[in-house]
Amino acid sequence: MTATYRLDSTSAAPAPQNAPPANDSPATARRAGRRATGRARRAETRAGIAMAAPAILLLLGFLIVPVLLGFALAFTNARLISPEPTRFVGWDNFVRAFTIDPSFFHSLINTFAFAAVVVPVQAGFGLFLALLVNQKIRGVTAFRVIFFIPVVTSIVVVSILWKFMYQGNGLVNSFINSVTFGAWQGTAWLNNPNTALGAIIVLSIWQAVGFHMLIWLSGLQTIPQELYEAARMDGAGTWQQFKNVTWPCLRSTRVFVLITITIAALGLFVQIDVMTQGGPVDSTTTLVYHAVRVGYSQQQIGYGSALSLIFFVIVLIIALVQRFLTRDKD
Amino acid sequence: MARSHDIPHAQRQLRRRRRVWSYLVLTGLALFFLFPLVFMFVSSLKPDGQILSDTDSWRAFLPSGHISLDNYRGVFARVPVGRFLFNSILVTVLIVGLGLVVNSMAGFALSRLRWKGRRLVLMLVIATLIVPFETIAVPMVYWVAHLPTLLFQDGSLVYDIGWLDSYKVQIIPFVANGFSIFLFAQYFSTIPTSLDEAARIDGAGWFTIYRRIVVPLSGPAFATVAILTFLPAWNQYLWPSMVVQDEKLRPVMVGMQYFFQDTTAWGEVMAYASMITIPVLLVFLAFQRAFVSSVAASGVKG
Numbered sequence: 001m002t003a004t005y006r007l008d009s010t011s012a013a014p015a016p017q018n019a020p021p022a023n024d025s026p027a028t029a030r031r032a033g034r035r036a037t038g039r040a041r042r043a044e045t046r047a048g049i050a051m052a053a054p055a056i057l058l059l060l061g062f063l064i065v066p067v068l069l070g071f072a073l074a075f076t077n078a079r080l081i082s083p084e085p086t087r088f089v090g091w092d093n094f095v096r097a098f099t100i101d102p103s104f105f106h107s108l109i110n111t112f113a114f115a116a117v118v119v120p121v122q123a124g125f126g127l128f129l130a131l132l133v134n135q136k137i138r139g140v141t142a143f144r145v146i147f148f149i150p151v152v153t154s155i156v157v158v159s160i161l162w163k164f165m166y167q168g169n170g171l172v173n174s175f176i177n178s179v180t181f182g183a184w185q186g187t188a189w190l191n192n193p194n195t196a197l198g199a200i201i202v203l204s205i206w207q208a209v210g211f212h213m214l215i216w217l218s219g220l221q222t223i224p225q226e227l228y229e230a231a232r233m234d235g236a237g238t239w240q241q242f243k244n245v246t247w248p249c250l251r252s253t254r255v256f257v258l259i260t261i262t263i264a265a266l267g268l269f270v271q272i273d274v275m276t277q278g279g280p281v282d283s284t285t286t287l288v289y290h291a292v293r294v295g296y297s298q299q300q301i302g303y304g305s306a307l308s309l310i311f312f313v314i315v316l317i318i319a320l321v322q323r324f325l326t327r328d329k330d
Numbered sequence: 331m332a333r334s335h336d337i338p339h340a341q342r343q344l345r346r347r348r349r350v351w352s353y354l355v356l357t358g359l360a361l362f363f364l365f366p367l368v369f370m371f372v373s374s375l376k377p378d379g380q381i382l383s384d385t386d387s388w389r390a391f392l393p394s395g396h397i398s399l400d401n402y403r404g405v406f407a408r409v410p411v412g413r414f415l416f417n418s419i420l421v422t423v424l425i426v427g428l429g430l431v432v433n434s435m436a437g438f439a440l441s442r443l444r445w446k447g448r449r450l451v452l453m454l455v456i457a458t459l460i461v462p463f464e465t466i467a468v469p470m471v472y473w474v475a476h477l478p479t480l481l482f483q484d485g486s487l488v489y490d491i492g493w494l495d496s497y498k499v500q501i502i503p504f505v506a507n508g509f510s511i512f513l514f515a516q517y518f519s520t521i522p523t524s525l526d527e528a529a530r531i532d533g534a535g536w537f538t539i540y541r542r543i544v545v546p547l548s549g550p551a552f553a554t555v556a557i558l559t560f561l562p563a564w565n566q567y568l569w570p571s572m573v574v575q576d577e578k579l580r581p582v583m584v585g586m587q588y589f590f591q592d593t594t595a596w597g598e599v600m601a602y603a604s605m606i607t608i609p610v611l612l613v614f615l616a617f618q619r620a621f622v623s624s625v626a627a628s629g630v631k632g
Binding site: 041043044045047048049050051052054055056058059061062063064065066067069070073078080129132133135137140143144145146147148149150152153154155156157158160161162164165169170171174177178206210211214215217218219253256257263266267269270273274288291292295296301304305307308309311312315316319 | 349352353355356359360362363364366367369370382385386387390432433435436438439440443444445446447448451454455458460461462464465466467468469470471472473475502503504505506508511535536537540561564565567568571572583586589596599603606607610611614615618621622625626627628629
């Protein structure tokens with residue numbers, strides 16, 4: 001180990017406190033100290049910018065620019081490959097979405113319907129699981145791992161699997177059939193406009209709930225045990241302990257879980273692409289799926305960008321509203 | 331809890347009964363979470379006809395009847411699985427590896443250095459967290475299709491337009507990650523800055539401090555970021571299905587599309603699905619402790 005620290009002329013500026021030689025007058029010493037500080041500070045700035053630069057450039061190039069480009073393209077008739085030049089068309093794309101595109105209307109309804117069910121059910125189910133696996137009983141880690149396995153499994157794989165299970169003669173119907181002793185005949189869940197979205201909701205919750213279970217669990221584990229002991233002393237039962245200790249203590253976890261589930265739910269795409277392609281009769285089209293369908297598959301980048309922009313605004317508003325509703329009351 | 335010995339008998343019995351119930355519920359739920367995957371692995375070993383006829387009984391979850399690896403052989407005959415796996419591993423390793431370097435350096439610069447523009451950059455990084463990828467996918471395709479690219483052709487350097495159909499288009503846009511930078515910055519700020527000062531008195535430059543002091547002390551942060559970026563990188567689907575048409579460059583998830591059209595070969599579908607799921611499951615089971623704490627860490631930010 002010859003040189004543990006590389007000697008670097010720019011950053012080797014002596015630290016101010018040992019910079020001024022002892023025999024100098026206080027004024028010169030202060031000046032020298034200031035100069036050294038200035039040099040160190042400049043070196044620090046240079047190092048800071050240099051080290052942050054790769055990440056900043058990549059974020060600019062592949063996040064900020066596409067966002068701004070999306071804004072700009074939303075007001076044009078851009079196509080991915082086009083003989084005619086891109087033209088500014090004002091609000092045409094937005095007018096088209098809200099007035100003459102029935103699929104947009106359906107996608108809006110479906111996206112909100114999906115989120116309206118998934119957000120509370122998944123959050124609640126996740127909390128229930130977290131409470132179960134937060135008990136001090138033997139083998140509970142194994143259950144945590146099992147509940148998390150679908151999260152690790154790709155949503156593409158999960159969608160294919162459930163697509164097979166949802167067929168008319170699939171596992172789901174066989175199960176229903178044997179549980180109800182044949183009294184209730186199932187349907188081909190994904191081919192029926194009335195059940196397709198519901199079927200996708202079930203598999204989506206099944207896949208992602210383990211993730212939120214772990215988030216809830218980490219929240220639960222920050223609650224001091226003394227609070228529960230005090231509550232028990234006061235004779236609080238299980239439900240009262242939950243209502244008066246657990247629930248209030250989970251405030252910040254609640255905000256996080258709600259926001260992440262909502263944003264994930266609004267972004268529903270893969271399940272649709274793999275399982276139904278938006279059908280039957282637009283009953284499962286979602287905003288993102290529709291935006292990608294027109295923007296990419298039909299190459300109408302301008303219109304697709306406009307739809308993406310609408311989606312972004314909705315996500316933003318909902319996140320802000322949730323933040324506001326769950327803000328610190330004090 | 332020294333008073334556990336004087337808990338009355340009735341109360342102890344109540345506790346025991348509650349524990350039995352917990353195990354019953356937990357086991358039922360475990361079956362609910364496992365059955366589709368068990369069904370997948372088991373079906374991948376059966377011929378198509380048997381998969382369909384087994385759905386109406388417990389046999390669907392048991393490796394019974396005619397069991398073989400024929401479906402796996404069929405998959406290899408039909409699609410270049412080896413190539414897909416190679417592509418996915420390459421893309422994932424590079425996204426995770428480059429991401430660890432780039433994001434940790436940025437996290438270091440933002441948490442331990444004082445420089446002009448730091449606050450602005452920090453705000454920018456945090457702002458990127460609210461942009462879901464889905465909202466920029468469409469303009470992003472347009473953007474990468476117009477990026478300049480340099481190629482070697484017949485020994486000379488050629489300038490071309492368009493990043494479509496390449497490895498770089500699958501990797502580079504996902505290297506920098508606002509959330510990773512944020513996690514690194516948070517972790518780094520818990521390491522005492524007196525270490526930096528001591529090193530600086532010894533004449534160390536900032537990069538040296540990063541590499542020799544902060545990185546070696548931040549194993550858990552690197553593990554967390556690696557795990558949180560590994561899963562989405564391996565599971566990428568939307569983006570590569572838009573920008574990669576060339577079969578030789580496709581990752582495993584897009585390879586799944588080869589089975590969408592012909593959904594009668596369910597045995598092969600299950601075999602392919604098993605092949606792209608098993609590697610991730612093995613990684614997960616090997617590192618499950620780290621996985622759990624990573625996800626917990628991602629929720630702490632609130």
